[in-house]
Amino acid sequence: MAGIGHRLSAIPRSLVLRAAGSHRLQRLVQGHGMRFGAARFVAGQTLDECVAVLRRLNDAGLHANTTLLGEAIPDADGAEAVVTEYELILDRLVAEELRANVALKLTHLGLSFEEELAYANVERLVARAGRLGTFVRIDMEDSPFVDATLRIYERLRDAGHDQVGTVLQSYLYRTPDDLERLLPRAPNLRIVKGAYLEPPELAFPDKRDVDRAYVELVERGLRGGAYIAVATHDERIIRHVQAFAEREGIGRDRFELQMLYGVRPALQRELAAQGYKVLVATPFGPDWYPYLMRRLAERPANVTFFLRSLVRR
Numbered sequence: 430m431a432g433i434g435h436r437l438s439a440i441p442r443s444l445v446l447r448a449a450g451s452h453r454l455q456r457l458v459q460g461h462g463m464r465f466g467a468a469r470f471v472a473g474q475t476l477d478e479c480v481a482v483l484r485r486l487n488d489a490g491l492h493a494n495t496t497l498l499g500e501a502i503p504d505a506d507g508a509e510a511v512v513t514e515y516e517l518i519l520d521r522l523v524a525e526e527l528r529a530n531v532a533l534k535l536t537h538l539g540l541s542f543e544e545e546l547a548y549a550n551v552e553r554l555v556a557r558a559g560r561l562g563t564f565v566r567i568d569m570e571d572s573p574f575v576d577a578t579l580r581i582y583e584r585l586r587d588a589g590h591d592q593v594g595t596v597l598q599s600y601l602y603r604t605p606d607d608l609e610r611l612l613p614r615a616p617n618l619r620i621v622k623g624a625y626l627e628p629p630e631l632a633f634p635d636k637r638d639v640d641r642a643y644v645e646l647v648e649r650g651l652r653g654g655a656y657i658a659v660a661t662h663d664e665r666i667i668r669h670v671q672a673f674a675e676r677e678g679i680g681r682d683r684f685e686l687q688m689l690y691g692v693r694p695a696l697q698r699e700l701a702a703q704g705y706k707v708l709v710a711t712p713f714g715p716d717w718y719p720y721l722m723r724r725l726a727e728r729p730a731n732v733t734f735f736l737r738s739l740v741r742r
């Protein structure tokens with residue numbers, strides 16, 4: 430039964446992810462969506478709006494990271510503008526004394542056209558974060574960018590930058606090998622299931638395999654000395670990791686729980702109240718369309734929620 434349920438829910442996921450590439454739909458949704466459903470997942474269009482949300486999360490006992498939404502920047506000038514924005518964001522988070530850091534995408538810094546430029550850009554930001562005593566997480570994007578993202582992460586660590594982490598996706602067959610390669614560097618790794626539409630040659634088509642791989646990666650990472658950000662809303666997996674850490678004598682300073690802004694907020698608060706570090710990924714900015722579409726794809730009910738809020742107005 431679970432398999433049938435998964436196949437049914439896979440249809441809207443791939444459809445919604447394909448819609449993420451439609452420029453017509455993007456223009457239509459982006460014109461109105463923030464005033465309607467998108468604000469559930471996106472902390473506003475400006476840094477000021479986002480800072481107010483981050484403060485509320487901190488006041489509720491939650492940590493946060495923020496992301497200036499955007500990806501696949503096509504030229505060096507565009508990437509330079511993004512780096513400048515991120516410098517302002519890092520400075521502001523520290524000046525406001527928020528318990529919040531930054532998560533970014535390398536294609537937003539130029540990776541889709543020049544790896545060396547993306548490295549120079551992210552190095553500038555990671556160095557600044559280090560000086561400010563904060564942290565940068567490099568998100569993982571779709572499979573064509575995995576090799577370059579891991580290369581850049583390793584270069585940063587080899588250059589002496591420790592205030593940086595990256596992400597591994599459990600749906601990719603390659604990920605256990607990537608984890609083994611990274612473990613000698615005592616990495617800070619966020620483990621996710623994976624949000625993109627990947628072919629069965631590269632990624633498990635069956636959700637049960639993705640979930641099983643997820644748990645194995647977290648356990649191997651924790652046993653292997655990594656700091657692990659357990660980024661999932663899957664309560665069964667969260668409980669499993671809590672029990673595993675207890676059993677293995679792994680302290681709460683070795684891992685944190687991460688969820689997305691707008692997803693399972695009651696669970697976020699409950700876990701924080703139990704004394705776990707819970708970080709809420711809280712993006713902002715005008716280019717929120719692909720991010721929103723990935724969130725809708727993760728849960729068909731979100732599409733209904735979004736459409737209903739459009740109709741209600």
Ligand SMILES: Cc1cc2nc3c(=O)[nH]c(=O)nc-3n(C[C@H](O)[C@H](O)[C@H](O)COP(=O)(O)OP(=O)(O)OC[C@H]3O[C@@H](n4cnc5c(N)ncnc54)[C@H](O)[C@@H]3O)c2cc1C
Nearest residue numbers: 568569621622623624660661662663687688689710724727
């Ligand atoms: C902090 C954070 C950072 C992430 N960074 C990356 C990244 O860098 N690269 C990447 O590929 N992916 C990233 N993801 C997305 C991730 O890959 C999954 O697509 C997403 O987390 C959904 O999977 P899940 O682990 O929550 O489990 P699922 O099995 O999909 O869901 C578990 C439960 O949570 C509920 N749920 C899940 N998602 C939603 C949602 N959007 N709205 C409402 N309910 C939901 C489900 O209904 C279900 O009950 C990130 C996720 C998080 C939480």
